[in-house]
Amino acid sequence: MQAFGRIKRIVTASADAIILYFDGANLDDANNACHCMLAAIDSNKKSNSWRWLRECVPSYDSLLIVFDMALIDSHGVYRAISNLSAEDMSLQSFSLQAKENESSAVIEIPVWYGAPNASDLSVVSKKTSLSIEEIIELHTSTTYKVYAVGFSPGFAYMGDIPEALKCARLGTPRKRVPKGAVAIADRQTAVYPSESPGGWNLLGLTAFDMLIHSEEQSEARLKAGDVVKFVPVTEQEYRAGLQVER
Amino acid sequence: MKIEVLNKGLYSLIIDNGRVGRQRDGFCESGPMDSNAYDWANFLAFNLDGTPCIEAIGEMRLKVDEDCTVAVTGREPTLCIDGIPSAAYQSQQVSAGAVITFGSVLLGSKVYLAIGGNWQVPKAVGSACTVVREQLGGLDGKGSALKEGDCIEVLTNTRNQESAKMRSLAQRHIDDYGFLESIRVIPGYQFSNFSTVALRTFETSSYTVSSAIDRMGFRLIGEPVTADIENMRSEAIHLGAIQVPGDGQPIVMMRDRQTLGGYPKLGCVSPCDISRLAQAVPGEKVNFVFQDEEEARADWLLMTSRRRRLQGEIL
Numbered sequence: 029m030q031a032f033g034r035i036k037r038i039v040t041a042s043a044d045a046i047i048l049y050f051d052g053a054n055l056d057d058a059n060n061a062c063h064c065m066l067a068a069i070d071s072n073k074k075s076n077s078w079r080w081l082r083e084c085v086p087s088y089d090s091l092l093i094v095f096d097m098a099l100i101d102s103h104g105v106y107r108a109i110s111n112l113s114a115e116d117m118s119l120q121s122f123s124l125q126a127k128e129n130e131s132s133a134v135i136e137i138p139v140w141y142g143a144p145n146a147s148d149l150s151v152v153s154k155k156t157s158l159s160i161e162e163i164i165e166l167h168t169s170t171t172y173k174v175y176a177v178g179f180s181p182g183f184a185y186m187g188d189i190p191e192a193l194k195c196a197r198l199g200t201p202r203k204r205v206p207k208g209a210v211a212i213a214d215r216q217t218a219v220y221p222s223e224s225p226g227g228w229n230l231l232g233l234t235a236f237d238m239l240i241h242s243e244e245q246s247e248a249r250l251k252a253g254d255v256v257k258f259v260p261v262t263e264q265e266y267r268a269g270l271q272v273e274r
Numbered sequence: 275m276k277i278e279v280l281n282k283g284l285y286s287l288i289i290d291n292g293r294v295g296r297q298r299d300g301f302c303e304s305g306p307m308d309s310n311a312y313d314w315a316n317f318l319a320f321n322l323d324g325t326p327c328i329e330a331i332g333e334m335r336l337k338v339d340e341d342c343t344v345a346v347t348g349r350e351p352t353l354c355i356d357g358i359p360s361a362a363y364q365s366q367q368v369s370a371g372a373v374i375t376f377g378s379v380l381l382g383s384k385v386y387l388a389i390g391g392n393w394q395v396p397k398a399v400g401s402a403c404t405v406v407r408e409q410l411g412g413l414d415g416k417g418s419a420l421k422e423g424d425c426i427e428v429l430t431n432t433r434n435q436e437s438a439k440m441r442s443l444a445q446r447h448i449d450d451y452g453f454l455e456s457i458r459v460i461p462g463y464q465f466s467n468f469s470t471v472a473l474r475t476f477e478t479s480s481y482t483v484s485s486a487i488d489r490m491g492f493r494l495i496g497e498p499v500t501a502d503i504e505n506m507r508s509e510a511i512h513l514g515a516i517q518v519p520g521d522g523q524p525i526v527m528m529r530d531r532q533t534l535g536g537y538p539k540l541g542c543v544s545p546c547d548i549s550r551l552a553q554a555v556p557g558e559k560v561n562f563v564f565q566d567e568e569e570a571r572a573d574w575l576l577m578t579s580r581r582r583r584l585q586g587e588i589l
Binding site for chain 1: 294295297298299300301302303399407408409410460461462463486490504505506507508509510512513514515519520521532533534535536537541542544545567568570571574575578
């Protein structure tokens with residue numbers, strides 16, 4: 029399938045799914061292109077001719093589209109996407125820009141670096157040839173953008189971490205990562221919202237709750253586009269934070 | 275009517291069709307591991323598609339306090355009503371006070387119990403499906419697995435029980451759950467980042483189902499397969515995706531998988547074979563064969579039309 033517009037590549041994912049990869053001057057740009065496409069699809073999906081759409085899952089620079097095989101095949105999906113008018117896309121890009129300007133306050137996440145049950149600091153130190161102090165310094169020196177929410181409810185993928193801090197995922201994922209673990213992988217950083225398996229390198233713990241709990245619905249606290257900064261705290265401050273969040 | 279859990283077996287959950295459209299917020303798809311067996315169970319118990327039912331591992335025992343219709347399905351399922359062995363894949367009339375015992379001959383396989391009627395269970399994020407890790411769904415809406423003493427409220431549909439013809443699926447039409455036939459895989463995602471040698475290894479070796487199998491994913495053990503990319507951006511993981519972490523041991527992503535992930539994937543298990551793989555137990559050996567996307571869709575359309583035809587004949 030021929031790529032077009034801001035789409036760099038279109039790849040089969042399964043018999044009932046394709047994945048689009050977006051291009052841009054940088055990751056931020058590609059991420060915006062991805063969210064424009066999502067918004068354009070969302071504004072059309074209520075119409076009868078889009079009844080085949082089952083799921084649309086965005087990430088950094090990609091968008092997975094899952095369809096009902098009884099109603100359409102991948103070529104039909106391709107046709108529907110390429111028919112989204114350029115006008116539609118630019119309209120979405122405009123409203124996305126407005127939303128971004130609205131929510132530019134930096135959200136601070138306090139981290140107890142090196143918490144005993146959530147620390148791969150020595151592993152990261154080996155992988156990056158940085159000292160533990162340098163790792164913390166680098167991780168807290170940058171403000172990050174939330175590129176995507178996923179993996180588990182409320183899990184926000186943030187980036188980019190400094191090039192020097194870049195390190196590969198664990199060879200074998202951990203079966204259990206504690207709630208509130210602050211982690212890095214490649215050029216990304218994140219907080220585990222609840223206990224789960226995971227393959228990222230852990231730096232410490234935060235008391236910052238990634239989910240807003242309500243009676244009927246749970247909701248992610250951070251949204252794609254938010255700006256975040258990590259701040260180092262002591263064990264005592266972390267424990268005090270847990271009391272407040274609870 | 276109340277259904278009381280006398281023995282929860284090893285692990286039993288209230289499930290339904292799962293959560294649609296919420297993966298973008300990080301909520302997993304959830305739903306039945308073996309959707310073929312789940313659909314049959316509801317059909318045989320006179321329920322609409324998507325009605326909640328119980329997915330159980332191990333032998334579960336329940337007591338009902340009203341007359342009702344039940345059906346048990348799965349891989350090599352067993353069913354006893356008041357101690358009397360009864361047929362699975364068939365509507366069974368059960369009297370008030372009866373004790374239902376069901377399970378699978380194979381330890382670790384899932385069995386489905388559907389009970390005809392309207393299930394009075396809470397929905398969380400659009401579904402009653404239990405996801406323990408996300409603390410969603412189930413009886414309390416907080417993701418708890420079923421336990422002894424739990425009571426499920428179902429409003430029975432008495433109209434069906436008196437007049438309707440009992441339904442049963444002939445033995446020869448029950449899905450084949452063995453692994454003599456290879457599991458079909460659609461090349462996708464980072465497929466082109468795997469070397470010809472790696473892909474050949476994957477297709478020609480047998481993989482053993484490990485004991486690390488759950489609703490999130492099935493870890494397999496065998497010849498390592500690696501992609502020639504080390505760092506990639508996390509992206510949406512579809513049902514059946516075969517991801518290969520650095521150690522080269524494939525993990526097939528199942529219903530409760532995380533929505534995004536950054537390990538290279540060589541494609542997805544065909545929607546036609548995902549139920550069969552989900553019923554594999556530790557120690558079983560599986561083989562994979564690549565199948566192109568168009569052929570997989572054709573197979574899927576055949577499979578669903580066959581099921582519709584069978585259901586039409588049973589009605």
